[in-house]
Amino acid sequence: xxxxxxxxxxxxxxxxxxxxxxxxxxxxxxxxxxxxxxxxxxxxxxxxxxxxxxxxxxxxxxxxxxxxxxxxxxxxxxxxxxxxxxxxxxxxxxxxxxxxxxxxxxxxxxxxxxxxxxxxxxxxxxxxxxxxxxxxxxxxxxxxxxxxxxxxxxxxxxxxxxxxxxxxxxxxxxxxxxxxxxxxxxxxxxxxxxxxxxxxxxxxxxxxxxxxxxxxxxxxxxxxxxxxxxxxxxxxxxxxxxxxxxxxxxxxxxxxxxxxxxxxxxxxxxxxxxxxxxxxxxxxxxxxxxxxxxxxxxxxxxxxxxxxxxxxxxxxxxxxxxxxxxxxxxxxxxxxxxxxxxxxxxxxxxxxxxxxxxxxxxxxxxxxxxxxxxxxxxxxxxxxxxxxxxxxxxxxxxxxxxxxxxxxxxxxxxxxxxxxxxxxxxxxxxxxxxxxxxxxxxxxxxxxxxxxxxxxxxxxxxxxxxxxxxxxxxxxxxxxxxxxxxxxxxxxxxxx
Numbered sequence: 001x002x003x004x005x006x007x008x009x010x011x012x013x014x015x016x017x018x019x020x021x022x023x024x025x026x027x028x029x030x031x032x033x034x035x036x037x038x039x040x041x042x043x044x045x046x047x048x049x050x051x052x053x054x055x056x057x058x059x060x061x062x063x064x065x066x067x068x069x070x071x072x073x074x075x076x077x078x079x080x081x082x083x084x085x086x087x088x089x090x091x092x093x094x095x096x097x098x099x100x101x102x103x104x105x106x107x108x109x110x111x112x113x114x115x116x117x118x119x120x121x122x123x124x125x126x127x128x129x130x131x132x133x134x135x136x137x138x139x140x141x142x143x144x145x146x147x148x149x150x151x152x153x154x155x156x157x158x159x160x161x162x163x164x165x166x167x168x169x170x171x172x173x174x175x176x177x178x179x180x181x182x183x184x185x186x187x188x189x190x191x192x193x194x195x196x197x198x199x200x201x202x203x204x205x206x207x208x209x210x211x212x213x214x215x216x217x218x219x220x221x222x223x224x225x226x227x228x229x230x231x232x233x234x235x236x237x238x239x240x241x242x243x244x245x246x247x248x249x250x251x252x253x254x255x256x257x258x259x260x261x262x263x264x265x266x267x268x269x270x271x272x273x274x275x276x277x278x279x280x281x282x283x284x285x286x287x288x289x290x291x292x293x294x295x296x297x298x299x300x301x302x303x304x305x306x307x308x309x310x311x312x313x314x315x316x317x318x319x320x321x322x323x324x325x326x327x328x329x330x331x332x333x334x335x336x337x338x339x340x341x342x343x344x345x346x347x348x349x350x351x352x353x354x355x356x357x358x359x360x361x362x363x364x365x366x367x368x369x370x371x372x373x374x375x376x377x378x379x380x381x382x383x384x385x386x387x388x389x390x391x392x393x394x395x396x397x398x399x400x401x402x403x404x405x406x407x408x409x410x411x412x413x414x415x416x417x418x419x420x421x422x423x424x425x426x427x428x429x430x431x432x433x434x435x436x437x438x439x440x441x442x443x444x445x446x447x448x449x450x451x452x453x454x455x456x457x458x459x460x461x462x463x464x465x466x467x468x469x470x471x472x473x474x475x476x477x478x479x480x481x482x483x484x485x486x487x488x489x490x491x492x493x494x495x496x
Contacts, residue, residue, distance in 0.1 A: 061087055061089075064083050064086070064087045064089065065089065065095070065096055065097075066098070067079075067083060068080055068083045068084065068089065068091075068096070068104055069097075069098055069102070069103075069104055069107055069390065070388065070390050071083065071116075072104035072105075072107045072108045072113065072116050072120070073107035073108065073110070073111050073113070073390060074111070074113070075108070075111065075113035075115065075116055076116075077115050077116050077119055079422070080104070080116055080119070081119070084123070090123075090124075091103070091104055091105070091120055091123045091124070091125045092123070092124045092125055092126060097129075097131075099132075100131050100132040100133070101129075101130070101131045101132045102131045102132075103125060103126070103129050103131075103137070104116070104120055104125065105117065105120045105121070105125040105126070105127070105129065105137045106129065106131055106135070106136075106137050106140055107390075108120060108137075108149075109137035109138070109140045109141040109144075109146070109149050109153060110137075110140035110141065110143075110144050110146075111144065111146075112141070112144060112146030112148070112149050112237070113149070114148050114149055114152065114233060114234040114237060115234060117137075117141075117149050117152055117153070118152060121152075121156050127153060127156050127157055127158050128157070128158065128159050128161075128166055130161050134161045135161065136158065136159060136160060136161055136166070137153055137158060138150065138153045138154070138158035138159060138160060138169065139160050139161070139174065141153055141158075142160075142169065142174050142177045143174075143177075146237075147237065147240070148233040148234060148236065148237040149237075151233065152233065154169065160172035160173075160174060186239070186240045186243050186244070186260070186262050188243065188247075188260060188262050189247075191259075192247060192257075192259045192260060193259060193260070193261070193262065193263065194218070194258070194259040194260060194261050194268070194270055195261070196261045196264070196268065198218060198219065199216045199217070199218055199223075199225055199261070199268065199270070200216060200217040200218075201214050201216050201225060201227075202214060202215040202216055202217065203215055205224075209235075210228060210229055210230075210232070210234070210235035210238060210239075211226045211227055211228045211229055211235070211239075211269075212226070212227050212229065213225070213226045213227075214226075214227065215273060216270070218258065218270060222273045222275075222332060223258055223270050223271065223272060223273050224270070224271050224272065224273045224274070225268050225269070225270050226268065226269040226270075226271075227266050227267075227268050228265075228266055228267040228268070228269075229266075231265060231267075236267075239267060239269065241351075241354075242269060242351055243257070243260055243269065245316060245351040245354045246269075246271070246351055248311070248313065248314065248316070249307075249308070249316070249351070251303075251304055251307040251308075252303075252345065252347075253300050253301070253303045253304030253307070253345065253346060253347055253348060254304050254307070254308070254347055254348045254349075255271050255272060255274065255327060255329075255347045255348065255349040256271060256272045257269075257270075257271055258270045258271055258272065272329070273332075274327035274328060274329050274347065274349070275328075275329070275330060275331075275332050275334075275336070275339065276327070276328025276329060276330055276336055276339035276340055276344040277327070277328055277336065277340070278323065278324050278325070278326060278327050278328070278349075279297065279323040279324070279326040279327075279328065279346065279405075280322070280323035280324040280326075282328065282340040282341075283323060283408070285337075285340065287337075287341060288412055289341065289409065290341075291410070291446065291482065292479060292482040292483070292484060293341060293342070294409040294410055295450075295475050295478055295479050295482065296346075296479060297326075297346050297409060298402075298405070298406050298409055298471075298475055299471075299472055299475035299476055299479065300345055300346035300347075301321075301326055301346050301348070301402060301405065302402065302468045302471040302472045302475060303468075303472055304346070304347065304348040305318065305321075305348070305398055305402065305468045306467070306468035306469050306471075306472055308348070308354075308398075309395045309398070309467070309468060310469075315395070316351075316354050317354065317394075317395055317397065317398055318348060318351070318354050318398050318401075319354055319397065319398070320350060320354070320379070321382055321398055321401035321402060321405060322379045322381070322382045322401070322404075322405065323405060323408065324350075325348065325349050325350040326346050326347070326348065326349070326405070327346070327347045327348075327349045328340055328344040328345070328346060328347075329344060329345045329346075329347050330343055330344040330345060331343075379421065380421035380422050380424065380425040381404065381414065381415060381416060381421045381424050381425065382400075382401040382404045382405070382415070383397075383400075383401070383425045383428075383429075384396070384397035384400035384401065384462070385400070385425075385428050385429035385430075385432070385460060386429075386462060388425045388426065388428070388429035388430075389429050389430075393462065394462065395467075396462035396463070396465045397462070398468075399457050399462075399465040399466065399467075399468065399471075400457065400458055400462075400465065402457055402468075402471070403454050403455075403457030403458035404435075404458070406450075406453070406454050406457065407435055407440075407454055407458075410439060410440055410447075410450055410454070411435070411437070411438060411439050411440060412439065415435040416428075416435050417435075432460050434455075434458055437451060440454060446478055446481070446482070449474065449478060450478070453466075453471065453474050453475075457471070
């Protein structure tokens with residue numbers, strides 16, 4: 001998801017929803033948001049006009065189609081609409097596709113991007129267009145296990161191409177997949193099912209497009225309860241995807257899933273309460289991290305990711321790493337400042353975009369194996385170059401995103417500060433640009449080691465990026481040599 005639409009919880013709860021807009025005024029959309037959006041639009045429009053003047057109208061239009069394909073694959077409806085409007089593109093035209101004849105609808109469907117899929121069909125995109133491999137958007141959605149998008153395409157006449165003709169899904173080789181489309185919200189084991197009567201809902205701490213987050217009491221324990229607002233297809237899809245990943249994840253550096261209420265509406269997702277807020281929130285506070293604390297935060301993050309990548313019952317790529325999705329846990333009796341700058345533990349959160357891989361595809365923990373994952377990932381500023389280029393990728397996309405978070409921790413400013421997020425991702429992907437090193441460029445032995453680690457993690461070649469187990473060892477060894485320092489004052493970095 002684009003970073004403008006996924007925000008963290010300034011009140012101390014995790015961010016279990018896409019597009020969450022929280023109560024704290026410093027993180028809410030402010031009156032200047034419209035101006036910001038207009039600024040982003042003018043930046044984007046200028047990019048396309050410059051491209052047109054340099055390369056000519058036809059070449060520039062082809063590039064616009066390429067970017068439309070990319071934004072369709074990552075679910076960025078706003079930018080898809082802008083490109084179509086600016087270039088007067090018709091998504092139904094035969095030319096609106098890539099070399100393999102994959103249309104924006106193919107890419108949106110293959111990655112489960114419901115809103116973009118819905119919009120493309122409203123724009124008269126061919127629901128049964130066949131790519132070079134004779135696959136339709138419906139086949140891509142079915143193979144990707146995207147239930148809601150599958151239902152949407154079926155409702156619009158989607159079919160499977162088989163034996164030289166289009167056939168109904170039920171009559172195709174993929175008919176067995178029909179059995180995987182659940183009638184219930186989610187097939188949740190009895191042990192995870194929570195009786196709504198066991199929850200005492202307390203104050204609201206956040207609100208998003210699909211849900212409202214409350215503090216709640218669950219058998220005497222403070223928890224976070226996300227209550228779905230309704231039962232739209234995309235809301236249920238997000239809810240189902242989040243639960244599917246959360247119930248598999250059990251690690252000290254990952255937000256813990258406690259259960260869900262799925263038998264009746266309103267549906268509720270229950271997780272532990274992150275009383276320290278998010279790392280993004282912490283970076284807006286009036287103090288900045290000591291070097292040792294920055295390394296502690298980095299190693300906690302790396303430990304959680306090492307666990308996700310090595311899971312024997314299905315490895316997981318997070319795909320949306322950024323400060324807003326790193327939460328700070330600790331005792332509710334400690335001050336937030338104490339948790340943020342001293343005792344708090346970092347936990348991975350927001351698994352809405354995470355991707356699980358089958359066990360047999362991950363035998364031997366071969367991190368260099370590339371799977372046909374080519375779409376919807378997280379915020380552009382932290383996005384790996386191979387994802388922006390819409391190439392097959394693997395676990396190393398998380399390593400690249402980690403490098404940008406580590407940069408922000410050690411340099412005390414966001415990567416590509418002051419640059420439009422998409423422009424930042426474009427420069428990183430197409431020109432191999434990286435944010436400038438200042439503090440990390442000093443000759444201190446610790447900084448030399450950290451610089452080497454960060455630059456390895458953002459290497460343009462994914463195969464040269466380290467595994468997280470190696471990153472953990474580097475950081476752990478450094479921390480052992482560092483004395484505990486007094487927290488200093490001065491603003492850290494923030495990122496909108």
